[in-house]
Amino acid sequence: MSRLNGLRLLVAVLVVLATGACNGPWNNPYPDADRDSDIYYSSFREPPRHLDPARSYATDEASFTGAIYEPPLQYHYLKRPYTLIPATATAVPEPQYLDADDNPLPADTPAAEVATSVYTLDIRPGIRYQPHPAFAKKADGSPRYADLSAADMVGITRPADFEHQGTRELRAGDYVHEIKRLARPEVNSPIFGLMSAHIVGLAELRERLEAARAELAPGESLDLTAFDFDGARVIDDHRYEIRVHGVYPQLRYWLALAFFAPVPPEVTRFYDQPGLKSRNISLDTFPVGTGAYMLTENNPNQRMVLEANPNFHGQRYPSEGEDGDRAAGLLADAGKQLPFIKRAVYSREQESIPYWNKFLQGYYDVSGISDDAFGQAINIDAEGNPNLTATMADRGMSLATTVLPGIFYLGFNLNDDVVGGLDESGRKLRQAISIAIDMESYIPLFLNGRGIVAQGPIPPGLFGYQDGKAGMNPVVYDWVEGEAVRKPLDTARRLLAEAGYPNGIDPKTGQSLLVNIDTPATGPDFKTQMDWMRQQFDKLGIQLVVRATTWPRFQKKIAEGNVQIYFGSGWMADYPDPENFLSQLYGPNGTAEHAGSNYANYSNDEYDRLFRQMRVMENSPERQAIIERMLTILRRDAPWQWGYFPRQYALYHQWLHNTKPNGMIQSSLKYLRLDGALRAEKRREWNQPVLWPVAAGVALLVVLLLPAVWIYRRREHSALRRRPR
Amino acid sequence: MLAYIVRRALYAIPVLIGVNLITFLLFFVVNTPDDIARMQLGFKRVTPEAIENWKATHGYDLPYLYNEQADGLDSFTETLFFQKSVKVLAFDFGRSDAGRSISSDILERMGPSLALAVPTLIVGMLVNITFGLLLVFFRSTAIDWGGVVLCVVLMSISPLFYIIAGQYVAGKLMNLVPISGFDAGWDMAKFLVLPVIIGVVSGIGSGTRWYRTIFMEEYGKEYVRTARAKGLSDLRILFVHVLKNGMIPILTGVVVLLPLLFMGSLIMESFFGIPGLGSYTIEAINNQDFAIVRAMVFLGSVLYIVGLLLTDISYTLFDPRIRL
DSSP, X not given: OHHHHHHHHHHHHHXXXXXXXXXXXXXXXXXXXXXXXOOEEEEESSXXXXXXXXXXXXXXXXXXXXXXXXXXXXXXXSOSSOOXXXXXXXXXXOXXXXXXXXXXXXXXXXXXXXXXXXXXXXXXXXXXXXXXXXXXXXXXXSBTTSSOOTTTTTTOSSGGGSSOOBOOBOOHHHHHHHHHHTTOGGGOOTTHHHHHTTBTTHHHHHHHHHHHHHTOOTTOOOOGGGOXXXXXXXXXXXXXXXXXXXXXXXXXXXXXXXXXXXXXXXXXHHHXXXXXXXXXXXXXXXXXXXXXXXXXXXXXXXXXXXXXXXXXXXXXXXXXXXXXXXXXXXXXXXXXXXXXXXXXXXXXXXXXXXXXXXXXXXXXXXXXXXHHHHHHHEEEOTTSOEEEOHHHHHTTOEEEEEEOSEEEEEEEOTTSTTTOSSSHHHHHHHHHHHHHSOHHHHHHHHHTTOEEEOSSSSXXXXXXXXXXXXXXXXXXXXXXXXXXXXXXXXXXXXXXXXXXXXXXXXXXXTEEOEEEEEEOOOSHHHHHHHHHHHHHXXXXXXXXXXEEOOHHHHHHHHHXXXXXXXXXXXXXXXXXXXXXXXXXXXXXXXXXXXXXXXXXXXXXXXXXXXXXXXXXXXXXXXXXXXXXXXXXXXXXXXXXXXXXXXXXXXXXXXXXXXXXXXXXXXXXXXGOEEOHHHHHHHHHHHTOOOOHHXXXXXXXXXXXXXXXXXXXXXXXXXXXXXXXX | OXXXXXXXXXXXXXXXXXXXXXXXXXXXXXXXXXXXXXXXXOSSSOOHHHHHHHHHHHTTTSXXXXXXXXXXXXXXXXXXXXXHHGGGGGTOOOBOTTSOBHHHHHHHHHHHHHHHHHHHHHHHHHHHHHHHHHHHHTTTSHHHHHHHHHHHHHHHSOHHHHHHHHIXXXXXXXXXXXXXXXXXXXXXXXXHHHHHHHHHHHHHHXXXXXXXXXXXXXXXXXXXXHHHHTTOOHHHIXXXXXXXXXXXXXXXXXXXXXXXXXXXXXXHHHHHTOOSSTTHHHHHHHTTOHHHHHHHHHHHHHHHHHHHHHXXXXXXXXXXXXXX
């Protein structure tokens, strides 16, 4: 009887398994009900720290903030070079220049005569926020959830759990409110320092807010609507203006970043309630915007979910792009209503191996390529071009690469007695080192070829960058047979001797010149890199001492000017303007003296003068000429060994459409389209359960148990035999 | 027994204060409030003003242990140690340096950690005890010898290998279970099958050898000889009498671990995408988030003390000779 029950149980289990197999792959990590849907699946490694638009500055956070918030401007999805277009604004604003008495000046007024620039932004009417309890109102018009008690919070883990949700129209005051938030002390906005130098009255506003904050009772929050300031002013419900000191054309680029997205005052008042803070419900965890998506689930340790905002005002897929976009199918959806994807699920993957395997199984729609997986995914042909391996190609994947608007470099501290200074000795020493460090071997060795050697600080795709001979750094390279070739080591040795260190010998000590390199990198990969770096310096007879440290300590050393050479530092563009990169070497931005972002503390009067001239100019041949002059100075002074521009590789499954890599657009989710039925079919095809090893394993176990059974029986039998004696 | 528990609870207070103080000192020997601010402020455009502002708004602008600017008791209370560490003694964990509620995070992460750790412990114990007893049963045979060798082999393999190999074979080659992930409710079962099996298999080597040693010692005692003389079978002697008498050393090792199951498993959770507490402390150390570090060290200490207490109490349940 019991044997019959066991058989029945086995049959039942097999039936359940078979049914499961029919429903879909067993290894599907998502709910079975979603298998044919058009949900976009991606991942994140580190939980986003900040989703508050005034604080969020990290690239991985931008995929969320870019989908949720709508600053007044945005970048065109397809056009290159990157082009600003309106988002919620009606047009990209042109500045109105004013003199010291606030009298209007013509647009062609020289920058030196402009006291203030006024940017007036008109917001399109009818744009509404995502549903949110902060907008829910009682019958008398007062906020429904203004004084939440502990009882009100029972069962609440996210804003969507509140019974009543509301919305309202986007108003100009929401943008002004956010600009004020940049000055709010508790917010600690990373761009406050920069913006207070440009936006009129922002620094004074911080002082007023600090004074007011000191007067607050415990638990009370500042109401920013009570603080007016000249830098940002509401004109009417759909119009506001921003005033900046002098001329600052880069403000338009900032207006495409989430820092300038609207935040309604009622939302900050709602989130300031203690009951919500104690449950991690805040603007940092549940942003509120007018964008195409809203964050409906935020478990930063497991999963984040974006869903289409039902109140999204609508945007259409672009109908023009750059050459080749039509042929690539990127204009197939021209004019269609966005977004195509209604739900996006981001799962946390801390380790690269499971993440990569799940991508191969079809459970993620897009992937980068880790170092471990590079060989499995990419073949580099004889000409150095990346191609998909047969395995990837068989799965119908596509590869897209793009050089990101950023740079990673090796910097010299110009304040240092040995490697610094603008005299011949320091300059030639830096030039010699720049030649000796062979980035052409570094990139394939440590980056799998994902980078291109930099000839200066401006990355490709930005105004001011030049390719070919015109863009070559003549201090480090020669133009030979149509390509830039690194100068021979003899040139570096000659420069070193002219710098006062023949064969790398320091005349003061009579021994090899000893220099220190500081780096925030740690771990086994770093050790190999630093061994390689030592070899580069060895070529010149220079002894390199590596001082590895943590990121905060590294920053502290940089801030104090307590480094000689530093490595592992870089700059990713805030906006696609050469000013963003050239400012990293502008004298008044020197880190040690002015607490700016010029870590090298480079200061050259001519360069600084040209920089001031260049930064207020619109792109033009005149601006290009000035940039070229600046680059010539930089290459001669060599404050950085220019390092490399990172190249991003992305793999897309065949069911994902409208993919175009970019380095500026914060979130491209609303433009993507996917074929859920094809994905479900491929997942089934690729993930059929393989059961024979289970049967083989059971059989092996039985075989292994036989000796044990034999010994057991023999022992029992022998005991029985002994017993009569 | 109640008096004993109260006495042990009182002993715990100075221990916890000491742990708190040592954690504070060790953390701030390595890190400064400036370092913490820099980590929180990110990589770009970090100015000295921003650092000072961050410290002021997060309470890191206070002196470490003694405030010369303050009077009376405030000299001790208006300090970093009092404001950041003493409140923890009342289980008021406050907010992390990144601004999240630590209590809320711990409560949220505890469930998934337990969901993985409890079945791994129970199944692992059952398997290891069974194997340990079987090795004793087959003592002095090739099976015993082979089993011990196999245990040593299993012990010598890195847990990471079990995880990667398990994911590769079961998740990728055989497509039987999801490679990683987690879900609530019954759906979590499909995500836990593989990590639990791997957790059990990776512990078989050490566990079985440990239990074998315990049971082998028990098996040499007089009562076993008496039982055999009375005609009891070897299996019955082992699985009834030896097992029961071997429970005390087992309890010593296991009960003390029970409260610490809340703390999760770093590698396992990380590779399988289980949103537990395992990586919480490590992430906090990497991010130099003192608020989380001191909360988790304190919690770990409390749980360890509770574990020791539970061990003592459990002795009385299995050995009537022991009185507390």
